[in-house]
Amino acid sequence: MNLVFLGPPGSGKGTQASMLAKSFGNGVRHISTGEMLRTEIDKNSEIGLIADGYIKSGKLVPDNVIFSIIEKSLNSYIEADILIFDGFPRSVAQALRLEEIFLQKELKIDIVFNFSIDKNALIKRVCGRFSCENCGLSYNTYSNPTKIEGVCDCCGLGSFVTRPDDNEVTFGDRLSVYEDLTFPLIDFYQKKGLLFSIEASIDPKAIFKEMQRVISDYKYKKRG
Ligand code: AMP
Numbered sequence: 260m261n262l263v264f265l266g267p268p269g270s271g272k273g274t275q276a277s278m279l280a281k282s283f284g285n286g287v288r289h290i291s292t293g294e295m296l297r298t299e300i301d302k303n304s305e306i307g308l309i310a311d312g313y314i315k316s317g318k319l320v321p322d323n324v325i326f327s328i329i330e331k332s333l334n335s336y337i338e339a340d341i342l343i344f345d346g347f348p349r350s351v352a353q354a355l356r357l358e359e360i361f362l363q364k365e366l367k368i369d370i371v372f373n374f375s376i377d378k379n380a381l382i383k384r385v386c387g388r389f390s391c392e393n394c395g396l397s398y399n400t401y402s403n404p405t406k407i408e409g410v411c412d413c414c415g416l417g418s419f420v421t422r423p424d425d426n427e428v429t430f431g432d433r434l435s436v437y438e439d440l441t442f443p444l445i446d447f448y449q450k451k452g453l454l455f456s457i458e459a460s461i462d463p464k465a466i467f468k469e470m471q472r473v474i475s476d477y478k479y480k481k482r483g
Contacts, residue, residue, distance in 0.1 A: 260474070261366060263453075264345045265444055266374025267437045268430065269384035270459045271466065274397070275374070276345035278467055286340030288332070292347040295328050296320060297422075314424050317432030319349060319440065326356055333360065342366075350440040351447055370477055371448040372470060376459040378434060385430050392418040 262279075266272040273291060280289035296314060299307035306324055313320045329347060336342065348354040361367055387400035391411040398405055398419075409417045424433065448454040455473050457466055 260340070260369045260478075261342045261361075262344065262474075263348070263368055263371040263448070264343065264374065265371060265441065265448070266459060267376065267378065267381055267441075268433045269381040269388075270374035270376045271384075271463060272372070272374045272459075273345055274463065275372075275457075275466055275470065276343050278463075279470060280343050282471075283341050286338075287343060288336040288339040288341070289343045289345060290329070290332055290336075290347065291345040292320075292325055292328065292349075293345075295332070299328075315429065317424060317429040317436060319436055322350075322352060322356070325353065329357070330360065333364070348444065351443055354444055354447055368448075368453055370455055370473060371444075371453045372473075373445055373448075373454055373456045374459040375456050380460055381434065382427065382430055385425050385433075386427055388425055389419045389421045391416065392420045 264272040264276045273293070276289055276291065280287050293314075296307070296310040300311050300314070301307070306328065309324055310320045319325075325347065333342075344357075348357050357368075383401045384399065387402065388397060389400070390397045391414060393416045394411060394414040396411060396413045397403075406412050411417065411419075424430075445454065457469060459466065
């Protein structure tokens with residue numbers, strides 16, 4: 260089964276994709292292009308050096324870089340039963356490329372989850388988020404702070420990190436990029452009968468349950 264997660268920055272698609280990946284266990288691969296690029300930046304690799312400026316200015320990293328990391332990961336995930344694409348595709352051109360790659364590999368997309376949310380709710384979600392440098396637990400200054408100020412609830416350490424693109428200026432650029440290039444994918448996948456929209460402002464646990472329900476209905480229909 261192959262799933263695509265679509266949504267504006269701060270819609271919670273990354274968190275839900277990770278939760279779903281964990282719930283599936285061994286045969287799943289979570290392909291987050293944003294995470295892969297941040298890893299390349301941390302390694303100071305050639306890809307990281309190219310990606311860094313684009314990410315910091317809220318722009319999309321060029322397609323040739325993205326296609327190369329996608330193809331590399333798909334070649335190494337050949338045994339996976341479930342692929343979860345989080346943050347890819349982000350434009351119609353990327354979606355068409357994914358179709359070509361999938362055609363060659365005799366794969367198909369099963370469900371596209373579209374995380375829909377009022378854009379006014381997004382800025383606090385994005386600009387308030389931070390995570391523990393040690394254990395990675397995510398927080399939000401406004402909606403989900405640490406229980407004790409400056410101390411991680413999980414590991415008790417006090418060192419936190421914020422993504423360099425999670426600030427008000429870059430957020431505006433990321434949202435425009437989403438509206439211009441990614442938003443058209445809603446119609447693209449709707450026409451293919453693959454889109455399932457999720458109201459992303461509700462409780463994360465309820466969103467997770469809803470996704471699980473959609474997946475089990477899909478499997479049931481496929482069997483029948
Ligand atoms: P994300 O972690 O998904 O919010 O992505 C962070 C940043 O990485 C984006 O703002 C883009 O600069 C870059 N990025 C992630 N995925 C892609 C993609 N599929 N195409 C181009 N750039 C991407």
